[in-house]
Structure formats: C-alpha cells, structure tokens
Amino acid sequence: MPKLNRNQPTRSQSSYLADFPKRACIFFLICYISSGVVFAYVKSPVVDEVGHFAAGLLHWSQGEFRYYCVNPPLQRLAATLPVCFLNPEINLPDRDIAISERPEFSVGLDFIREYRQDCFKYFFIGRLMSLLLNSIGIILVMLWANRLFGSDSAILAGSLWVFSPMLVAHGSIIGPDVFSACVFLGFAMACDQWIQRKGLQSCILMGLLLGLASSTKSTLIPLALGVQAAVVLSSGRGDLMRTAGQLLISITASVSILWLVYFGEGMGTKLCELELSSSLFVNWISRLIGESGLGCLPSALPPDLLHGIDFQKQEFETPSFPDSYLLGTWKRGGWYTYYIVAWLVKTPVPTLLLTAVGAVQILLNLLSRSPPIEESRKHEHASGPALLSSSQAVLLIGPVLLTFLLVSSQTGFNRHLRYLVPCYPFLFLIASSVISKYRATTSRRLVCCAMVFLQAFAFFLSAPNWMSYFNLAAGGSKNGPEVLLGSNLDWGQDIxxxxxxxxxxxxxxxxxxxxxxxxxxxxxxxxxxxxxxxxxxxxxxxxxxxxxxxxxxxxxxxxxxxxxxxxxxxxxxxxxxxxxxxxxxxxxxxxxxxxxxxxxxxxxxxxxxxxxx
Known part of the structure; x- marks a missing residue:
C-alpha cells in the first residue's frame, strides 16, 4: 500500500496553490497596506465613519445592536475590538432616543468633541484593523484567478485591486463596504467549491461564508441568495434531494453565524412582537404571518437585523428624499443610469478596458463552446480549465449584474458609488481572464503590463487623495465636481x-x-x-x-x-x-x-x- 504524503496538496488545494505567485501576492499586500496606512494617517474621519466607530464601541460595551442597525455589525465589531483594549470613555445615549434619530452619530460626535486631537489614535487603530481585514481580499482574488485562469491572471487581478483608488480609500476607513466585498468573494469561491464537489464540508463552508456576508452588509443577503440560486440552476439537476438537503444545512449554518455575530441578542423574540413599519413588512410579511397564525413562532433572524432592513426600506419609501446630482444637474429623485456613469468616471481607464475585453471574451466562450469544455478539461493542468463552465461564468458575471440591478433600481435618490464595491473583485476577475494561460500571448502580456503600469502611475499621481479620484475620461479629479458630489468626492476626509x-x-x-x-x-x-x-x-x-x-x-x-x-x-x-x-x-x-x-x-x-x- 503506497504511503500517504501528508505534505502533498490535495486536488482541491493544488488547483488554487499550484503555480500561485506567492512573491507577487506578498508584494501586493505590502503595497496595499502601505497605501492604506498613508490614507488612514493623513485623512480625517469621514461622515459615516463617526457613527460606525461609536456603534462598534457601544456593541462591545453594552452588548446592544440597535445602534447603526441599518448595517449588520460584523465589520465594526472587528475594527473597534483593539480600540476597546485602550478603554476609551464613551457617553451612553439616552434610552428614550428613537433609533430613527441615529443616536450613534451623536455619541461619535461627543467622543470627538471630548477627546479632540487625541481621538486620532483611536480612529487610526480602528482603521488599521479594517485595513488588515480588507487585505484578505487580495489573497482571495488572486487565489481564485489562479485557479480559473492561471498565474498571470492572478497577478493582473491582484494589481487591479492594489491600484484601485476606490478600494484603497474605502478599505482604509471604518466601514463595511470593502470588507463586504471580501466576504462576498469568499462566498462565491465556496459556491464554486461546492459545485465541483458537492460535499458536506464545502456545503458548510458555503453556509458559514453566507452568514459572514449577511453579518457585514444587509444588501448582501439578497445578492448572495440570488447568486446561490443561479448557481444551483446552472449546475444541472443532479440529485435534487441531496442538493436540497445540503442547501438547508448551508442556510442553517449561515443563520447560526448571524446569531453568533449578534451575540444571540433577541433570540426567542416572537414574530408578532417585532415592531416593523415599512410596506415590505406591513403589507406582505405581517399579513402573511397574521393569516397563517405563525406570529407565535420565534424569529429565525436577529430582530435588530430585521429592524435595520425595515428602517432602511422605510427611508426609501418616504417622499422627503434629498436631491440627486449627476453631470452638473440637480434632480428630485434619481437616475437608473447613475451608478453606471459613476463607475465609468471613477474607475481607472485601464480597469475599464480590461473588464470590457474580459467580459466579451467570457460571453463569446459561453456562446461558442468551441472547443467543448469536456475536451478542454482533458488538457487541464496546473491552475485551471481553458474555458469556464456555465456555473463558474454565473459566479463571475452574476454578482456584477445583480449588484448593478439592485442599486440602480433604488431611484428615490442617488448618492454613493460605494454601494457597488461588493462587485469590484468580480470585475477584477473578469478583467484578469484577458491573459488566461490558455489564451495569453506575448503581445497580450505586454499590453496588460502597460495597462497596469498606467493605472499604477495614475494611482500614485493622485495619492493620497484616492477617495476623490476621477479618471482622465472624466477630466480628472479637478473636474470631479462637474460630474459627481457627495461621498464620491468629499466625505469630510480632508479636514x-x-x-x-x-x-x-x-x-x-x-x-x-x-x-x-x-x-x-x-x-x-x-x-x-x-x-x-x-x-x-x-x-x-x-x-x-x-x-x-x-x-x-x-x-x-x-x-x-x-x-x-x-x-x-x-x-x-x-x-x-x-x-x-x-x-x-x-x-x-x-x-x-x-x-x-x-x-x-x-x-x-x-x-x-x-x-x-
């Protein structure tokens, strides 16, 4: 009987790690963290960061999650954990203040007013923790690009992340946007693993990452469930009972993670005891519960998560929206094209071009199926297949389409491009397919190297003002106010x-x-x-x-x-x-x-x- 070499990577591991560019990954991590440290040091706390910081400290000190409930607490819990060891004093809000008045912001402002210049070190420590967590995304995007397209694609995907002004700026503050992109990417990778093996281990991993994604940003809940449904439909019928059972296990694991992140607060709260007021809950869910008599059952999800979703939905239903601004025009309401235009003007041109070419290439591969995937897999070696399967294509393109559709459908008002950040890693993966090892030529590699060099040059030229970055097609950052305002340009970072x-x-x-x-x-x-x-x-x-x-x-x-x-x-x-x-x-x-x-x-x-x- 042959002796088992425990140091030899498994088939699943080798697909990720074989020919993985470890030195490039280390270099990218150093670049990303260094750039983030510079931003975190020279830039002042931004508008929402004040509330996230205060809410995180209140979560740890009070064990309550009614603060900043419109966003799940995982990221701010992690970011403020090292701050708690410094024992900062924080004023507790009045219990009678309604959650709709956002008491976490008044607590954060009181903290800055009391500590004055000394508040810098507390925010800086929280930002460093956020930066370290967000750097995990570089490893994940490179691992998956390496598995799908090869080592050259892994380097390209990593470089697009590192030299992305959006991900460096928002990855260096206390906020959930970039971290949500990391866990969403991890969830999609777990879905890919489950498709390949459909084992219990990959099923549980998928559920755990779904729970982490749901604990980071509430908009990831419909996105992740939509991606999961699309993957199941595109992966073929197979054993329906086995698939349904594993999905049930996955959802159970995700709900368990949600309760764990919320410290189990509100466990046992009955559905009829939830005070929800948006039309989504009042007209549909509450009516369904009342007609079916299920109101006596305990809520399967943390009440504060549901209150946050309800409050956010209610805000979109109120007629008192702020005006929206795009291309020099103010408007009551928003535009369906707002986020597309915002992404086009705030994303470096090389990333736009590579993403467009990669998307066309993937779509043509799916339509042509020549050579067939089965034939291409006979020649598979090292890092991945020549062509993507339909389920893998869904995992790359699906999150992008779903994210754009979800945020663009909310036309009550338009303001924050950062809502699109969860789909950024998938855009980088699509772009990295341009130099898939089965299609890469010397000329393609040279063109991609030139693109990365141009993006890096623009990135360092705009340093450290990455939050207010606009590409050359938009006229640069000086012309930014003619195109977009709000957090896309000034979020209070330059005080x-x-x-x-x-x-x-x-x-x-x-x-x-x-x-x-x-x-x-x-x-x-x-x-x-x-x-x-x-x-x-x-x-x-x-x-x-x-x-x-x-x-x-x-x-x-x-x-x-x-x-x-x-x-x-x-x-x-x-x-x-x-x-x-x-x-x-x-x-x-x-x-x-x-x-x-x-x-x-x-x-x-x-x-x-x-x-x-």
Missing amino acids: YGIERWKKACKVTDPIFVLVQSDYHPTWLGIDCYSPKLGKGRGIAGPITSYETAFPKGWYLISVNYVYSNGSSQRDWLGSQFREEVPAYTIGNTIHAFFVDSAAIARINGVSNARSDE
Missing part, C-alpha cells in the same frame, strides 16, 4: 489638511470654514470660525450688505456646497462662490477663497445676475 495648508501658506487672516462634516474642525485643534447663519441668509442674521455676509478673510468651502443647489442656508452660502476661482484647493475637496472688497463686489454682481434671471 486634517486644513492645518497643513494653514502652516504651509503661513495664513494669518481669519479662516471661515464650511466643510462636509458633522464635527467642527476646531474640535481637532484647528483655529478657524464657522459662518453663523441666522434665520436670514448671512452671518449672524439677515443680509444687509455683502460686507456683513462675508467678513474679510479666508473661506474654506467644501465643493459639495460650492456646487450645491442652494436649497439650505449652508448650500446658499457655498453656492455664492460658484463663479469664483479658488486660490488653493485642499485635497481636491475644499476650495480656499480669499474674500476682500473686490471679491465681495464680484460675488454681489453674480448674485444680482442670478436674481435677475
């Missing part, structure tokens, strides 16, 4: 830059700030003032003259206010500078204007001209 600008320019005149943030820069030790708008439009009361509205000094104004529609007093103040040329720009997001008598005359003239129109 630390005000102090550096002040020292570099040796500013002595008064500084008035109007930035995209709920906390004031003075809380971080920056000497500045805020325009105090009263009931009228002006500083400290109605405007009697533009000299009283705009005292002499420097005005640092977020591009979100400069290009606003003037619907609020803050928006109006910023929009008065629309025709002014800024003397400086801080991080592509804060325009610095010096206001003197000549500037006041120009603003006065522009405003009068607008009034005449």
Whole structure:
C-alpha cells in the first residue's frame, strides 16, 4: 500500500496553490497596506465613519445592536475590538432616543468633541484593523484567478485591486463596504467549491461564508441568495434531494453565524412582537404571518437585523428624499443610469478596458463552446480549465449584474458609488481572464503590463487623495465636481489638511470654514470660525450688505456646497462662490477663497445676475 504524503496538496488545494505567485501576492499586500496606512494617517474621519466607530464601541460595551442597525455589525465589531483594549470613555445615549434619530452619530460626535486631537489614535487603530481585514481580499482574488485562469491572471487581478483608488480609500476607513466585498468573494469561491464537489464540508463552508456576508452588509443577503440560486440552476439537476438537503444545512449554518455575530441578542423574540413599519413588512410579511397564525413562532433572524432592513426600506419609501446630482444637474429623485456613469468616471481607464475585453471574451466562450469544455478539461493542468463552465461564468458575471440591478433600481435618490464595491473583485476577475494561460500571448502580456503600469502611475499621481479620484475620461479629479458630489468626492476626509495648508501658506487672516462634516474642525485643534447663519441668509442674521455676509478673510468651502443647489442656508452660502476661482484647493475637496472688497463686489454682481434671471 503506497504511503500517504501528508505534505502533498490535495486536488482541491493544488488547483488554487499550484503555480500561485506567492512573491507577487506578498508584494501586493505590502503595497496595499502601505497605501492604506498613508490614507488612514493623513485623512480625517469621514461622515459615516463617526457613527460606525461609536456603534462598534457601544456593541462591545453594552452588548446592544440597535445602534447603526441599518448595517449588520460584523465589520465594526472587528475594527473597534483593539480600540476597546485602550478603554476609551464613551457617553451612553439616552434610552428614550428613537433609533430613527441615529443616536450613534451623536455619541461619535461627543467622543470627538471630548477627546479632540487625541481621538486620532483611536480612529487610526480602528482603521488599521479594517485595513488588515480588507487585505484578505487580495489573497482571495488572486487565489481564485489562479485557479480559473492561471498565474498571470492572478497577478493582473491582484494589481487591479492594489491600484484601485476606490478600494484603497474605502478599505482604509471604518466601514463595511470593502470588507463586504471580501466576504462576498469568499462566498462565491465556496459556491464554486461546492459545485465541483458537492460535499458536506464545502456545503458548510458555503453556509458559514453566507452568514459572514449577511453579518457585514444587509444588501448582501439578497445578492448572495440570488447568486446561490443561479448557481444551483446552472449546475444541472443532479440529485435534487441531496442538493436540497445540503442547501438547508448551508442556510442553517449561515443563520447560526448571524446569531453568533449578534451575540444571540433577541433570540426567542416572537414574530408578532417585532415592531416593523415599512410596506415590505406591513403589507406582505405581517399579513402573511397574521393569516397563517405563525406570529407565535420565534424569529429565525436577529430582530435588530430585521429592524435595520425595515428602517432602511422605510427611508426609501418616504417622499422627503434629498436631491440627486449627476453631470452638473440637480434632480428630485434619481437616475437608473447613475451608478453606471459613476463607475465609468471613477474607475481607472485601464480597469475599464480590461473588464470590457474580459467580459466579451467570457460571453463569446459561453456562446461558442468551441472547443467543448469536456475536451478542454482533458488538457487541464496546473491552475485551471481553458474555458469556464456555465456555473463558474454565473459566479463571475452574476454578482456584477445583480449588484448593478439592485442599486440602480433604488431611484428615490442617488448618492454613493460605494454601494457597488461588493462587485469590484468580480470585475477584477473578469478583467484578469484577458491573459488566461490558455489564451495569453506575448503581445497580450505586454499590453496588460502597460495597462497596469498606467493605472499604477495614475494611482500614485493622485495619492493620497484616492477617495476623490476621477479618471482622465472624466477630466480628472479637478473636474470631479462637474460630474459627481457627495461621498464620491468629499466625505469630510480632508479636514486634517486644513492645518497643513494653514502652516504651509503661513495664513494669518481669519479662516471661515464650511466643510462636509458633522464635527467642527476646531474640535481637532484647528483655529478657524464657522459662518453663523441666522434665520436670514448671512452671518449672524439677515443680509444687509455683502460686507456683513462675508467678513474679510479666508473661506474654506467644501465643493459639495460650492456646487450645491442652494436649497439650505449652508448650500446658499457655498453656492455664492460658484463663479469664483479658488486660490488653493485642499485635497481636491475644499476650495480656499480669499474674500476682500473686490471679491465681495464680484460675488454681489453674480448674485444680482442670478436674481435677475
């Protein structure tokens, strides 16, 4: 009987690890973490990060998950875990405050106001933890690309991740977007393993990763279930009873992970005891429960998860949506094409081109089936098959289509491209198929090397302002405000830059700030003032003259206010500078204007001209 070599990789392991470019992977990890550390160090806490940070600390200290319930807690639990060892003091919110008032943000703001400059170290530690967790995605995307297309494709997929401004910026803050992409990718890989083997081990792994995905971002629940259903349908009938049983085991494992992440809080809560108010629950689920008499049964999902989904759904159902902005136009409601346009202008051009070529190549392979997959598998060696099976193609293309369809269908308002981040790894995998080892030629490799070099050059050229990155096709970051606003450009990340600008320019005149943030820069030790708008439009009361509205000094104004529609007093103040040329720009997001008598005359003239129109 031959002796078993325990060090020899199994068939499943070798498909991932054979010819895996380990040195390239280590290099990419170093590059990604280094870039993320720079971003985490020089950029200030962004809007939603304040709430995520406070909610994470409240989860650990109180064991409650009503805070920031619109997002499941896994990522912020992990990010704030090392912060808890420093024992920071945090003010507890009033129990009578409704969850709809988002008390976690007031707690986060109180934390910044109390700790002032010292809050930096707490946010920085949480960001480092987030960055380390998010770097797992590089390993996963390279492993799967290596298995599907070969080592060259693994290097290409890894480089697209590392030099993605979106994934570096949002992967370096306390937020669920990039981590959700990592666990969604892991779930899809587990689905691929289950398709190949359909064993109990791969079934349980798929369920565990489904639970982790559901514990990270609520929108991943329909996405992951949709992908799982599509995979089952595309993988053939087989043994239906066995497949159904394994899927039941998978779902049971995922629900167990959900309860574990929520510390079991609310376990045993009856369905009739859930206070849900959106039309989704009131008109459909509650009616179904009432008619069937199932209200006495305990909820299979954590109540706070359901409350978060209900609250988010209710927000989309209210008529008081904020206006949306796209290509210089403000609109009540949104556009079906918003996220497609946003992705096209904020993604590096090399990634766009490679993704387009890879998608066409995969679709042509599926349509032609020449040579047949069965024949191509006879020549399979090292890292993967020559062609993708239909189920593997579904695993690559399905998450992209489902994510775009889901976010584009919500036209109540459009604001955040980051909602698309969960599908980014799949776009990189599609792009990496361009140099699949069965189709790679010297010319293809050279073209891909040139593409990666151009993307890396643009990436480092825009450093560290990756959150406000726009590609050359959109006119670069300077033209960003003409295309998109909000978190796509300014999310409050450049407030630390005000102090550096002040020292570099040796500013002595008064500084008035109007930035995209709920906390004031003075809380971080920056000497500045805020325009105090009263009931009228002006500083400290109605405007009697533009000299009283705009005292002499420097005005640092977020591009979100400069290009606003003037619907609020803050928006109006910023929009008065629309025709002014800024003397400086801080991080592509804060325009610095010096206001003197000549500037006041120009603003006065522009405003009068607008009034005449």
